[in-house]
Amino acid sequence: MSIYRSVTWFVKGLREYTKGGYQSASKHFNSSDLDVDIAHRSYMITGANSGIGRFVALTIAKKGGTVHLVCRNKDRGEAAQKDIREQARNENVHLHIVDLSRPAQIVAFTEQFKNSGQTLNVLINNAGVLVNGDQRQVTEDGLETTFATNTLGVHMLTKGLIPVLKNAEDPRVITVSSGGMLVQKLDVKDLQFERMTKFDGTLAYSQTKRQEVVLTSLYAKLYPEIHFSSMHPGWVDTPGVQTSLPQFYEKMKDKLRSEEQGADTVIWLAVSPAATKHGSGLFFQDRTPVSTHLPLAWTKSSPAEEQELISxxxxLAQKYTTV
Structure with missing residues (x-):
């Protein structure tokens, strides 16, 4: 990662990704965009037991939507489900226990959901992993944890639910990425970070977030019936940031966005008719499509590289799910 990219990104972040950046951007929001009746619509949110995911789930439940929480931890998932049902006064909040770093679990879940006959209008890929430290971690399947969750897991869940989404009215897929992806060029030669001289959890996370943005643009071309978008929530004060980036949190905690501010664009992309007036496959920040590259940063990938990623x-999906 070049020094130029790092410095340019951080300066941009101080201006745009903080709560001050949100307050400035929100002056231009249309206040009526979220005044939508969603009582007849169904939303699935991964990583929904804490942080941005939980706030999104609660907001949608309060608006009357049917909510499917996808969580890894049963106890935390059940606690979130109970709390959201009570706060929203909405019993249509369902819990699914799935570890998105485990391909076989994703296949089993998507098959079960398809066969259940339930509808799904919107999938929100929110769950993500950022390994704090310099130790490369692998799952029980032998996959690097960051890649398994943030890239392969997102890909398999999205593809597995495409048939359900295609049958729904106004189907959408939103992937919560990160502005950190701006410092990374797509690297299809080392998807699981085996060639790093020294593993860096933050860089691995940023690379997977670049992969998510690339995948979003590819899905938009493959599945034109569905509206795809990726987004950056800004720098948000969440439990995940506190534990995964403790030094960054200590330095920036007074400038971080609230969970409500971080969740705003996710909710807007999920419910507002205004969101789908923009083309499919774009990357959003504060309800606005923005560039996926910093100026002069040399981070653009070729169509061949992008096709290699999805291939x-x-x-891998086939390898890890064929018995």
């Missing part, structure tokens, strides 16, 4: 993911 490798399909191969």
């Amino acid at each position: 490798k993911l399909d191969e």
